[in-house]
Amino acid sequence: MSANLSYLNELKQNGDFLTLSRNNEWHLDASAFTLDNGTAVTVHDTGVIEFQPKGITTKDVVLSSAIHGNETAPIEICDELIKRIISGDLQLAQRALFIFGNPQSINIGKRFIGENLNRLFNGHHTVEGVPMNNERVRAAKLEQYVSDFYYRGSQVSQRCHYDLHTAIRGSKNDKFAVYPFLHGKPWKKAQLQFLLSCGVNTVLMMKSAATTFSYYSSFVHGADSFTVELGQVKPFGENDMSRFEKTKQTLTALISQKEVIYKEFDASDFELFSVHRSINRTEHVFSFPFSDDAENFTGFAKGELLATDGQTCYYAEVDGEAIIFPNADVALGQRALLTVIPLKNTDNII
Ligand SMILES: O=C(O)CCC(=O)N[C@@H](CCC(=O)O)C(=O)O
Ligand SMILES: [Zn+2]
Numbered sequence: 001m002s003a004n005l006s007y008l009n010e011l012k013q014n015g016d017f018l019t020l021s022r023n024n025e026w027h028l029d030a031s032a033f034t035l036d037n038g039t040a041v042t043v044h045d046t047g048v049i050e051f052q053p054k055g056i057t058t059k060d061v062v063l064s065s066a067i068h069g070n071e072t073a074p075i076e077i078c079d080e081l082i083k084r085i086i087s088g089d090l091q092l093a094q095r096a097l098f099i100f101g102n103p104q105s106i107n108i109g110k111r112f113i114g115e116n117l118n119r120l121f122n123g124h125h126t127v128e129g130v131p132m133n134n135e136r137v138r139a140a141k142l143e144q145y146v147s148d149f150y151y152r153g154s155q156v157s158q159r160c161h162y163d164l165h166t167a168i169r170g171s172k173n174d175k176f177a178v179y180p181f182l183h184g185k186p187w188k189k190a191q192l193q194f195l196l197s198c199g200v201n202t203v204l205m206m207k208s209a210a211t212t213f214s215y216y217s218s219f220v221h222g223a224d225s226f227t228v229e230l231g232q233v234k235p236f237g238e239n240d241m242s243r244f245e246k247t248k249q250t251l252t253a254l255i256s257q258k259e260v261i262y263k264e265f266d267a268s269d270f271e272l273f274s275v276h277r278s279i280n281r282t283e284h285v286f287s288f289p290f291s292d293d294a295e296n297f298t299g300f301a302k303g304e305l306l307a308t309d310g311q312t313c314y315y316a317e318v319d320g321e322a323i324i325f326p327n328a329d330v331a332l333g334q335r336a337l338l339t340v341i342p343l344k345n346t347d348n349i350i
Contacts, residue, residue, distance in 0.1 A: 008033060011043070015086030018079040018100060021047040025104035026134055037091050047100035048145050051085055053092040060153040061255050062097045062146055062161040062223070067118050067213055069105025073230050073239040074164030077248055081255075095157070096255045097149045099142060101213070102135065109235060118227075119334060121216035122209070143216060150221045159223035160191075162251070163214045166233045168327060171296035173271060174243075176202035178227040180215040186350040191224050192270060193262035194254070199246035200228060202271045202297075204324065204340055208278070267349075273340035276321055281336040283310030286328050288337075297322045297340075307337055 007020055008031055021028065028046035035041060038054035047066070063081070065074035078098050084090035105112050113134060120139035126132070150159050177200050179187060192203060203226075209215065218225035231243060253260045263269075289305045290298070300306060300316040306323065307314045316339075324338040 007031075012086065015083035016079075017043070017049050017082050017086070017098070018075065021100050021103045022107055025107065026138070035086065035088055037088055039085070039092055041086065044145050044148075045141065047103050048142070049082065049098050050149060051092055051096045051098075053095070057094045057154070058157055058258065059094040059254070060097075060150055060157045060159050061094055062099065062149065062159075062217065063164065063251065063255075064099040064101055064142075064161070064213060065164045066099075066103070066106050067101035067163060068111045068116075068165060069102045069107070070109050070111055070235075071164075071166040071233055072106075072236045073166050073234065073241070073244055074228075075100060075106065076236070076239060076241065077164065077230075077244055077251070080248070081251065084252075090252065090256055092255050093258050094255045095149070095153055097145065099145070101142065102138065104134070116331070116334070118213060119211045121211055121213050122219065124211040142213070143220075146217055146221065150223070159217070159221055160254075161214060161217040161221075161223045161225040163212070163225070163227050165227055165229050166231050167229045167296055167325065168233055169296050169325075170232050170293065171229070173202035173297050174231050175200045175247075176204065176229050176296075178212075178214065178229075179203050179205050180210060180212065180218040180225055180227075181206040181208050182218065186348045188224060189265040189349055190262070191226070192349070193265055194250065194260075195226070195228070196269055197246065197250040197260075197262050198228070199244075199250075200230075201269055202273070204273045204275055204338070205343055206275050208275075267346060272343040272346065273322070274343045275324075276318070276339045276341045278335050279307050279309070279314050279337040279339070280334060281309060281328065281330050281332060283312075284332070285310055286336060288326050288328055290323070290326070294323065294326070296324050296326075306339065309336075 024046045032042045040052040042050040065078045115135045117135045125136040125139035214225040214227045217223040286309050299320040299322040302319045304316045321339045326337045
């Protein structure tokens with residue numbers, strides 16, 4: 001029996017694509033089958049599964065998780081959705097591509113194996129003189145799967161990509177999203193309404209290009225794309241899944257309904273921030289003056305110390321400059337801290 005058939009029967013029975021992916025950390029032979037309700041299922045690779053319902057669709061939805069392997073809540077959400085689709089319990093109305101980014105890092109419960117996958121997109125996986133590794137190869141393949149998925153869709157379909165994460169630290173605003181830099185294009189109310197329905201009322205507007213998965217699909221494919229942070233990192237079994245009910249319901253509606261009506265846009269429902277700056281670690285000696293339990297969105301008074309990178313001290317430039325994703329352990333040259341300030345000009349939201 002071919003490798004394909006040996007896993008297909010079990011997958012059809014139990015819908016457990018997560019375990020299948022974890023058991024095949026970097027590669028799984030492609031295969032396809034059709035559900036009784038007519039939905040075509042294509043396994044492209046380990047962690048990459050596509051669902052194409054019968055009939056006309058209007059949205060091409062990419063839902064990724066485990067770009068960082070220890071961020072388990074989004075993995076559990078996607079695992080449940082995939083199982084419900086394969087069992088026939090959830091009938092899709094839209095094309096959907098699910099991605100578990102880094103199955104081996106799920107298995108060891110770590111953010112990554114050799115290199116942070118979310119710093120390798122938008123071509124950064126392949127750099128002359130830099131040796132390839134598993135994450136670099138995987139980033140290149142994931143870009144290709146997303147490209148193929150969008151190109152095979154109708155050219156008038158709406159493309160979206162929600163890259164689901166959890167933050168290392170606790171956050172004053174428990175759930176928040178990063179809106180990738182749009183190069184001057186307007187931010188969309190409809191997307192903010194969708195996020196609010198997911199339980200995400202806080203959005204950070206990036207103002208420069210990035211190497212993240214969400215920036216890649218936004219920039220290269222014109223997708224409505226976000227990194228979505230769903231609370232704090234926890235090991236499997238320790239997530240309070242009731243905190244993700246709104247997210248699950250909203251994602252379910254997104255892929256199973258022809259059209260979803262969200263609450264009317266009201267700016268006062270949101271806390272919108274502009275990314276003020278990104279501070280990279282450039283020296284071995286790098287530290288923060290605050291403790292490991294200082295939460296994301298903690299604000300600092302103008303002049304207070306934010307970070308020390310070798311001989312360079314970074315001080316808050318404006319009152320209320322708030323810290324996001326502080327991480328002194330990043331590789332040299334990588335982002336160790338983002339800071340944000342409230343977004344003042346909301347004219348560019350249509
Ligand atoms: O909590 C942290 O320090 C990191 C959580 C995380 O993985 N965040 C993403 C954000 C990506 C983006 O900026 O869009 C990351 O750092 O890759
Ligand atoms: Zn993450």
